[in-house]
Amino acid sequence: MLANGGHGSSIRTSSTCTALLRELEVLQCVNEVHSLCSVLGLDFGQTVGDVHPSLHGTQVEQSTNISNSTLEGLEQAILKLKIERKTRISEAKLFEVWNLMDSSKEERNCFMKITSIVEASESEITERGILSIEMIEKASAEVDRLAKLKASRMKELVFKKRSELEEICRLTHIEPDPSTVAEKASALIDSGLVDPSELLAKIKEQIIKAEDEVLSRKEENWLDKYNQSAWQCTHINLKRAEYARITIGKIPAIVDNVINKTLAWEDEKKTYFLYDRARFEVL
Missing domain, CATH: 1.20.1270 (Substrate Binding Domain Of Dnak; Chain:A; Domain 2)
Known part of the structure; x- marks a missing residue:
C-alpha cells in the first residue's frame, strides 16, 4: 500500500510540475503578446481574448486556460503580430522617414520616435505605440507633404x-x-x-x-x-x-655744317675753338 501510495504521489507531483511548466509557458507567451501589442498600438485584451477569454483575467496564474489549443493559439497570435511588426517596419523605412529631418525643429520633434527605427533592428523596437497605425499614417502624410514641398x-x-x-x-x-x-x-x-x-x-x-x-x-x-x-x-x-x-643719312651734312661754322668762327675770332682743350675740328 505504501508503494502504491508513493507511486501515486510521484504521478501527482509530475503532473503538477507539468502543469506549472505549461502555465509558465503560457504566461511567457502572454507577456510577448503584450509587448508586441504595445509596440503596434493594438488592444492587448482583445488580442488574447480572441485566443481564450481566460487569458485576459486579472489573476492570470489562477484563471488562465493552459490547454494545448490555448498555447497554440498564443503562438499563432505571436506569429501574426511579428509579421505585422515586420510589415510596419518595412512601411516606415519605405517612407524614407529620414526626409522628415528637412522639417523644422518643432515638426521633427513629433517624429523623433519613428525616425529612430530606420537604423534599429526588430528586437530594438520596443517603445509603446511606435508602430501604431496612427503613427505610421501620420508619418506617411508628413512625408507626402514634404515630397510635394x-x-x-x-x-x-x-x-x-x-x-x-x-x-x-x-x-x-x-x-x-x-x-x-x-x-x-x-x-x-x-x-x-x-x-x-x-x-x-x-x-x-x-x-x-x-x-x-x-x-x-x-x-x-x-x-x-x-x-x-x-x-x-x-x-x-x-x-x-x-x-x-x-636721320642717319642727314648726319654727314650736319657734321660738315658744324665744321664750316666752327672754321668761320675761328677766322672771325683769330683763335682756335677748343672743346675739352682740343680743337673741335680735330675731334
Missing part, C-alpha cells in the same frame, strides 16, 4: 537655373537648348515623367557649356586684340626704323 522648391530652382542659362545665352548671342524651356520643364515635373533633380542637373550642364563658349569667345577676342596690337607694334617699329635711317 520639395517638388515645388525643385521647380523654383529649375526655373531659376533656366533663367540664368537664358541670360548667359542672351549676352553671348547663343540660342539656349529648347529641351529645358520653362513651360516644358514645368509640364514634365508636374506629370512626374522626369525627376526634377535630373532636369536641374541637365540645365546645369547646359550652363557649363554656355560658359565654356563664352570663355572660348573671350580667348578668341583676346587673340584678335593681341594680333592687332602686334601688327600695330610692328608698324610703329617700321616707322621708327625709317625715321632712324633718314
Whole structure:
C-alpha cells in the first residue's frame, strides 16, 4: 500500500510540475503578446481574448486556460503580430522617414520616435505605440507633404537655373537648348515623367557649356586684340626704323655744317675753338 501510495504521489507531483511548466509557458507567451501589442498600438485584451477569454483575467496564474489549443493559439497570435511588426517596419523605412529631418525643429520633434527605427533592428523596437497605425499614417502624410514641398522648391530652382542659362545665352548671342524651356520643364515635373533633380542637373550642364563658349569667345577676342596690337607694334617699329635711317643719312651734312661754322668762327675770332682743350675740328 505504501508503494502504491508513493507511486501515486510521484504521478501527482509530475503532473503538477507539468502543469506549472505549461502555465509558465503560457504566461511567457502572454507577456510577448503584450509587448508586441504595445509596440503596434493594438488592444492587448482583445488580442488574447480572441485566443481564450481566460487569458485576459486579472489573476492570470489562477484563471488562465493552459490547454494545448490555448498555447497554440498564443503562438499563432505571436506569429501574426511579428509579421505585422515586420510589415510596419518595412512601411516606415519605405517612407524614407529620414526626409522628415528637412522639417523644422518643432515638426521633427513629433517624429523623433519613428525616425529612430530606420537604423534599429526588430528586437530594438520596443517603445509603446511606435508602430501604431496612427503613427505610421501620420508619418506617411508628413512625408507626402514634404515630397510635394520639395517638388515645388525643385521647380523654383529649375526655373531659376533656366533663367540664368537664358541670360548667359542672351549676352553671348547663343540660342539656349529648347529641351529645358520653362513651360516644358514645368509640364514634365508636374506629370512626374522626369525627376526634377535630373532636369536641374541637365540645365546645369547646359550652363557649363554656355560658359565654356563664352570663355572660348573671350580667348578668341583676346587673340584678335593681341594680333592687332602686334601688327600695330610692328608698324610703329617700321616707322621708327625709317625715321632712324633718314636721320642717319642727314648726319654727314650736319657734321660738315658744324665744321664750316666752327672754321668761320675761328677766322672771325683769330683763335682756335677748343672743346675739352682740343680743337673741335680735330675731334
